[in-house]
Amino acid sequence: MPDKNKTVAVVCGGPSPEADVSRIAANRLTPSLSKHYGKVVKLELDKQLPEQLVRHEVDVVFPATYGPQGEDGCLQGLLEVMGIPYIGSRPQASANALNKVTTKRLLSHLGMPLAKDLVIRASDNLERNTNNCLEQLGEKVIIKPFSQGSGIGIQFAEGYDQLKACLQESFKKDNELLIEEFIVGREITAGVLELEATQVLPVIEITTCDGAWYSYEYRYNPGMSDHIIPAPLPPEQYQRVQELTLLAHTGLGCRDISRSDFIVPSSGEPVLAELNNLPGMTPTSLFPDSARHAGIEFDDLVCRLIDHALTRHEQKTEPDYCSGYWELPELELSKSS
Template sequence: MPNKSITIAIICGGLSPEADVSRLSASRITPPLEKHYGKVIHLELDSTLPAELLRHKVDIAFPVAHGPYGEDGRLQGLLDIMGVPYVGSGVTASACSLDKIVTKRVLAKAGIPMAKDRVVYRNEHIEEATLECIEQLGPKVIIKPPCQGSGIGVQFALGYDDLKEKLEAGLKLDERLLVEEFIEGREITAGVLHLEDYTSLPVIEVKTPDNAWYDYLHRYTPGLSNHIIPAKLPKHQYQQVQNIALKAHKALNCLDLSRSDFLVPENGTPIFSELNNLPGMTPTSLYPDGAKHMGIQFEELLCSLINHAMTRFRKQANNGGYWPIPKLKL
C-alpha cells in the first residue's frame, strides 16, 4: 500500500536528446504519486544528482530520464552504488536494451524474428559499405542511430546515392549506424508488466495521419497519432506479438516494465523492432494506454511499480549479498 512516510525522487532531464520528453513524463506522474506518498521531488540527471539524493534522504527513485544516460544503465549504476532503490531494469538490461545492435544480437540467440541488418562504422570505406548494404538488404532500407529512442535520427533510404548520402551525414553524428531491410507492415507495440508475475498488456496499433512515419513529432504531439486498442490483428498474430514481447523482456532480463515495438506484415510472423526498457509516461505514451485498457488505472500502475520495486530491493538486501569467499591475510 502507498506510504506517506516515503520520499520519491522522479529523475528526469539530463543530456539526452529526449530530456524534454522525460520532463513531460515527470510532470504527468507527479500528481498521482503526491496523492499517495509523503514527498515527491523532481531531480535533474546532472552532476548535482548524488548530493540531492542524499540531501532529500530519498527512499526510492522513479527514473523517467529517457534515452542515453538515464536509460542505458549509467543512472542505474549510480543508484545501485548509492543504495537507492529504483523502478525499472538494472544496469545490464538497461545497457543492452537501449543499444539496438546489442538488443538484436542477444535476441537473435533467443530465436526472435527480426529484420536483416548491417552495421556501418565511421571508419569504414563508405562506398563499399553502401554497396554491401544494398546487396544484403535490398535497395530500400531504414537507418537507425543505435542508442537513441523516440525515433530520433531514423531515416529511410532508397538506392545507392540516397543511402550513401544519408550514411555520410549520419556518421558525422554517430560512430556507427544500424541499417535494416525495409519491411512493409503495421506499427504495433505491446507492453509487459512484471510485478510478482509477468502480465502481457493489450497489443496496440499506432496510426498516423496519411500513414506518416511515427517520428518524434507524431509521438509527442496530441492528435498526431491514434492508438487502436486492442490492435485488430488476426488472433495468431496478436498472440505472437504478446509472446515475443514477453520473451524479449525475459531474454534481456528486464524488470518491472518494458514495451516492445513490431512491424507486422499482412501475412506472416511479426517482426521485432526494438525494446523500450523505460517506456514513456507522457499524455501520448503507449504503455499507460495499454495498462488502462486492461483495467489498470494510471495511479494504480504507478503505485504498483513503486511498491514492487521497494519490495524487490528489500529482499535483495536481506539475502546477504555476494557469494561467500575465503578471507585473505593482508
C-alpha cells in the same frame, strides 16, 4: 499500499536528446505520486543528483529518463551504488536494451524474428558500404543510430544516391550505424508489466494522422497519432506478438516494465523493431494507454510500481551485486597490510 512516510524522487532531464520529453513525463508523474506518498521531489539527472538524493532522504526513485545516461544503465548503476531502490531494469539489462545491435544479437539466439542488418562504421569505405547494404539488404533500407530512442536519428533510404547521402549525414553524429532491410507492415507494440505476477498488456496498433511513419514528432504532439487497442490483428498474429514481447523482456533480463515494438506484415511472423526498457509516461505514451485498457489507471500503475520496488528492496528478493555470499580464503597479502 502507498506509504505516506516514503519520499519518492522522479528523476528527469539529463544530456539525452529526449530530455524535454523526460521532463514532460516527470510533470505527469509528480502530481499522481504526490496524492499517495508523503513527499515527492522532481530531480534533474546532473552532477548534483547524488547530493540531492541524500539531502531529500529519498526512499525510492521513479526514473523518467529516456536515452543515454538515463536509460542505458548509468543512472541505474548510480542508484545501485547508493542503495536506493528504483523502477525498471538493472544496469546490465538497461545497457543491453538501449543498444539496438546488442538487443538484436542477444535475442537472435532465442529465435526472435529480426530484420536482416549490417553494422557500418564511419572509418570504413563509404562507397563500398553503400553498395554492400543495397546488395545484402535490398534497395530500400532503414538507418538507425545504435542507442537513441523515440525514433531519433532514424532515416529511410532507397537507392544508391539517397542511401549514400543519408549515411554521410548520419556519420556527422554517430561513428557506427545499424542498417536494416525495409519490411512492409503495420506498426505494432505491446508492453510487459511485471509486479507480483507478470502480464503482457493488450497489443496496440499505431497509426498516424497522415499515414506517415511514427517519428518523434508524431509520438509527442497530441492528435498526430492514434493508439488502436486492441490491435485489429488476426488472432494468431496477436498472440504471437504477445509471446515475442514476453520473450524480449525475459531474454534481455528486463525488470518491472518494458515495451517491444514490431513491424507486422500482412501474413507471417511479427518482426521486432526494438525494445524500450523504460517506456514513456507522457500524456501521449503507449504503455499507460495499454495498462488502462487492461484496467489499470495511471495513478494505480505508478503507485504499484513504486510499492513493488520498495518491497523488493526491503525483502531483498534479488541478489545484491556486491553481496558477500562467496566465502573466500583470506589472502596472505591482506594479513600483512
